[in-house]
Amino acid sequence: MALKKFKQAQPPDSTNLKTLATAAAGCTGCDLYKNATQTVFGKGKKKARILLVGEQPGDKEDLAGLPFVGPAGELLRHCIEQAGLTMEDIYLTNAVKHFKWRPAGKVRLHQKPSMGQIKACRPWLEKEVESVKPKVIVALGATAATSVLQRVPRIGSERGKAIKDVELADYIILSWHPSAILRSIDREDAEAKRADLVSDLKLAKKLLSK
Numbered sequence: 370m371a372l373k374k375f376k377q378a379q380p381p382d383s384t385n386l387k388t389l390a391t392a393a394a395g396c397t398g399c400d401l402y403k404n405a406t407q408t409v410f411g412k413g414k415k416k417a418r419i420l421l422v423g424e425q426p427g428d429k430e431d432l433a434g435l436p437f438v439g440p441a442g443e444l445l446r447h448c449i450e451q452a453g454l455t456m457e458d459i460y461l462t463n464a465v466k467h468f469k470w471r472p473a474g475k476v477r478l479h480q481k482p483s484m485g486q487i488k489a490c491r492p493w494l495e496k497e498v499e500s501v502k503p504k505v506i507v508a509l510g511a512t513a514a515t516s517v518l519q520r521v522p523r524i525g526s527e528r529g530k531a532i533k534d535v536e537l538a539d540y541i542i543l544s545w546h547p548s549a550i551l552r553s554i555d556r557e558d559a560e561a562k563r564a565d566l567v568s569d570l571k572l573a574k575k576l577l578s579k
């Protein structure tokens with residue numbers, strides 16, 4: 370099947386996060402706005418030194434209009450705390466700003482965004498980065514890393530390292546997505562991935578003083 374192409378989102382010429390969020394609320398750049406409740410724009414400290422990028426809002430985030438308020442967010446907040454960081458250090462966002470799902474009975478089942486949808490949404494991420502100006506970006510999972518690096522990543526072998534600037538920030542770090550930890554095959558795997566995520570967030574903290 371041919372890859373569906375979308376026109377890229379066209380953010381306004383502003384770095385004001387409120388202006389951007391308002392504009393993103395009306396985004397029809399790709400098709401995901403059709404089935405989502407609302408655009409979920411990033412949230413957090415305006416001039417945070419660390420910007421965390423997830424994949425896309427989940428069911429809870431889609432309803433609340435806020436990133437990382439569901440189970441993955443809860444796990445992420447614990448890891449942030451364990452790494453010695455606070456939410457004051459952080460701006461949270463997603464590579465894709467609408468929830469992609471398919472119905473399964475009464476449940477809305479998460480679907481991975483396509484490359485076309487990731488690309489269409491990237492201008493919003495670029496604008497958030499331009500506004501927040503973080504020193505370190507932590508990409509959580511493959512979708513976030515694909516958007517940040519603009520190539521397909523290998524999280525298994527690339528995570529946990531300080532990747533010197535691509536274009537967006539001084540350092541990029543790839544890590545596990547908290548949902549991948551929640552979906553781990555067993556407890557041992559979950560604990561190892563969680564320890565990795567905490568260690569990657571500690572690395573982000575350490576890089577702030579470089």
Ligand code: URA
Pocket residue numbers: 423424425426427430435436437438439441442463548
């Ligand atoms: N997963 C994400 O990637 N982002 C959210 O905001 C919630 C769950």
